[in-house]
Amino acid sequence: MDLLNTLVDKxxxxxxxxxxxxxxxxxxxxxxxxxxxAAAGKVRRHWFGxxxxxxxxxNLKSGLCPEDCSYCSQRLGSTAGILKYTWLKPDEASRxxxxxxxxxxxxxxxxxxxxxxTDRDVDxxxxxxxxxxxxxxxxxVCACLGLLSDGQAERLREAGADAYNHNxxxxxxxxxxxxxxxxxADRVDTVRKAHAAGLSACSGLIAGMGESDEDLVDVxxxxxxxxxxxxxxxxxxxxxxxxxxxxxxxxPQRCLRILAMVRFVCPDVEVRIAGGREVHLRxxxxxxxxxxxxxxxxxxxxxxxxxGQADLDMIADAGFEVEGAGEVTLPEHRASAGCGSHEAxxxxxxxxxxxxxxxxGSGGVCGSVPAPQPNEARTDLVAVRRRGAGTDLAPNx
Ligand code: SF4
Numbered sequence: 001m002d003l004l005n006t007l008v009d010k011x012x013x014x015x016x017x018x019x020x021x022x023x024x025x026x027x028x029x030x031x032x033x034x035x036x037x038a039a040a041g042k043v044r045r046h047w048f049g050x051x052x053x054x055x056x057x058x059n060l061k062s063g064l065c066p067e068d069c070s071y072c073s074q075r076l077g078s079t080a081g082i083l084k085y086t087w088l089k090p091d092e093a094s095r096x097x098x099x100x101x102x103x104x105x106x107x108x109x110x111x112x113x114x115x116x117x118t119d120r121d122v123d124x125x126x127x128x129x130x131x132x133x134x135x136x137x138x139x140x141v142c143a144c145l146g147l148l149s150d151g152q153a154e155r156l157r158e159a160g161a162d163a164y165n166h167n168x169x170x171x172x173x174x175x176x177x178x179x180x181x182x183x184x185a186d187r188v189d190t191v192r193k194a195h196a197a198g199l200s201a202c203s204g205l206i207a208g209m210g211e212s213d214e215d216l217v218d219v220x221x222x223x224x225x226x227x228x229x230x231x232x233x234x235x236x237x238x239x240x241x242x243x244x245x246x247x248x249x250x251x252p253q254r255c256l257r258i259l260a261m262v263r264f265v266c267p268d269v270e271v272r273i274a275g276g277r278e279v280h281l282r283x284x285x286x287x288x289x290x291x292x293x294x295x296x297x298x299x300x301x302x303x304x305x306x307x308g309q310a311d312l313d314m315i316a317d318a319g320f321e322v323e324g325a326g327e328v329t330l331p332e333h334r335a336s337a338g339c340g341s342h343e344a345x346x347x348x349x350x351x352x353x354x355x356x357x358x359x360x361g362s363g364g365v366c367g368s369v370p371a372p373q374p375n376e377a378r379t380d381l382v383a384v385r386r387r388g389a390g391t392d393l394a395p396n397x
Contacts, residue, residue, distance in 0.1 A: 001032065004039035011043030011267035016224065019217055025261040026213045033253055040260035041290035047268045047331045048293035051323040052315050053107065055142075055272065055294060056100025056397065059301045059389050060128065061087050061112040067146075067181045070243040071169075071206055071236055073302045073384075074113040076181075080241030082302040085390040087112070087124055090131035096389045097132045097139070103308045103397035104322045105297045106329075107140040108132060109165065115182065116147035116190075119155075126159030133160050138325045142202055147182060148190045153197035164194035165202040167232065170211055171218035178209060191226055204232035204274065207258050208250040216258060220265045229330060230294065231269050233262055235276025237303055237382055248377040250276075252284035259291040268331050270294045278306050279381045286318035294329075298396040304383045308397040 003024050010017050028036050063084030065074045073080035088096070097108040110125060117125065122145075129141050142163035143156050153164060168187055169175070175184035195201050203226060205219045223231055235255055238245045255276075262271050272294035273281070281288050289295075298308040305311070315322055328335050388395030 001035060001039075004035060007264045008039050008042050011040075011264055012046050014268055017264050019221070022217045022220070022261050022265055023213055025264060026216065026257050028257060030253055033256060036260050037256060037287055037290050040263040043263055043267045044271075044291055044293055048270075048329075050320045051293060051327065051329075052289060052320045053270060053272075053294040053323045053329050054100075054103070054105040054297040054311070055107040055109055056097065056103070056105035056297050057109050057111060057299065057301055058088070058093050058096045058100070059083075059111050059113075059385075060093055060125070061085065061114065062302065062390055063113060065113040065115070067115050067179065069169075069179045069181075071178060071209055073239040073242055075242065078239075078241050080239045080302070080384070082239075082384050083386070083390045087121075088128075088389055090124075090128040093128045093389070094131040094135055096395050098135060099388075099395040099397040100297055101136050101139060103297050104312060105397070106138075106323060106325050107142055107163075109142045109144055109296075111144040111165075111301055112146070114146050116149065117145040117152060119149075119152070121145065122152050122155050122159075126155065129156070129160045142200075144202075146190075147186055148193045150193070153194045153199055157197045157199055161199060163200035163202050163229070164190075164197075165232070166190045166194065167204045167206070167234075168219050168222055168226075169204075169206050170209060171215040172222065173218065174211060174215050188226070191228070195226075200230070201226065201228035202230040202232065203228040204230075204234065204272070205262075206234040206236055206275075207255070208236035208238075208247060208276070208280070209244060210247055210249060216261070217265075220262055224265055229270060229334065230272055231262060231266050232272040232274035233259055233292070234274040235280040237276050237279055237300075238377070239303070239382060239384075240379065246377070250280040252281050255280050256284060256288060256291065259288055263291050268334055270329055272296070275300045275303070279378060282381075286314050289315065289318050289320050299385050299388055302385055304385050304387070304396065 063074045068076045073082050140162045142165050143161045144165035172184045191203050238247045271292045273292045297311050299305045387393035
């Protein structure tokens with residue numbers, strides 16, 4: 001297929017595909033899907049080999065958010081039965097992080113619900129970062145605390161944070177449809193603040209919120225312009241009790257096309273499959289490792305993922321290997337440039353994107369369940385997190 005040959009050539013040269021080419025990836029047929037995965041897989045292997053980076057989420061503060069992000073189970077007015085708790089103490093967060101690191105993660109993502117941190121909150125998180133780094137010298141720490149005020153990114157950097165996550169989530173044009181309490185421009189501003197402070201930028205999207213192909217391409221092109229080092233791709237988990245609970249729009253094939261498009265547009269960037277991996281890719285998860293070079297290990301913020309050991313087994317069975325603590329994730333040209341090469345950068349995160357908090361119903365999911373049809377609700381695959389941070393039960397890692 002000429003399209004795929006062109007996209008592979010561009011990906012190897014870090015050349016931006018045209019919008020028409022990106023849209024064409026999303027419009028490919030199921031008959032062509034394996035060819036699409038193979039082509040994007042060439043780009044993935046060129047820049048990242050067969051390595052898979054594992055990241056581990058620690059939800060420092062859960063629920064009770066005053067913002068109204070419609071995809072989020074922690075939002076204002078959410079009736080989702082999620083865990084709700086205030087700030088974990090540094091030693092509690094450090095213990096949760098240690099479980100993820102023992103399971104093979106090299107990055108810990110410290111996330112807190114809320115519009116953005118107070119200066120006292122930055123102090124708390126700084127103490128937590130120090131507690132984690134005291135125990136694990138080589139760990140990468142990413143903070144995801146919402147919108148940043150002047151000076152806060154610098155303080156997090158001084159405290160030892162390596163990265164900041166703040167997602168754009170969706171296109172600028174549709175942003176007001178999913179959130180009214182802050183703007184797309186607010187999000188871009190925080191990404192730029194984080195970048196200016198020398199933090200590695202992590203910024204991504206959520207697919208499956210009813211957006212068009214054009215919206216998806218728009219947000220991925222916006223991300224390319226911001227030039228984050230990592231791009232988490234969340235697949236909306238329509239959690240009961242949130243406004244988007246009925247938005248079951250994704251199929252495994254659609255998810256694979258989206259990941260391939262992101263890889264072609266951001267070829268040398270850490271593309272991470274984030275929330276919704278188990279719920280929407282289901283048995284196609286191993287195929288997606290040919291597109292993304294990074295995943296979350298274990299559970300998400302408010303929902304449960306598959307068992308951490310299942311993540312590790314999947315990586316090994318698919319012929320990939322877990323990236324070691326001593327290995328550099330990014331290609332040499334990007335790693336050596338550091339954050340200085342970016343146009344902006346910035347946190348990527350949506351703390352709770354339907355994404356970062358996806359989950360599945362583990363147990364009982366497989367076996368006798370009939371093959372899902374497009375748009376079929378799979379509430380059987382969504383389980384609210386009941387273990388790890390904020391509970392007395394051991395974390396999943
Ligand atoms: S995504 Fe973050 S800011 Fe938005 S409602 Fe959820 S916790 Fe609050």
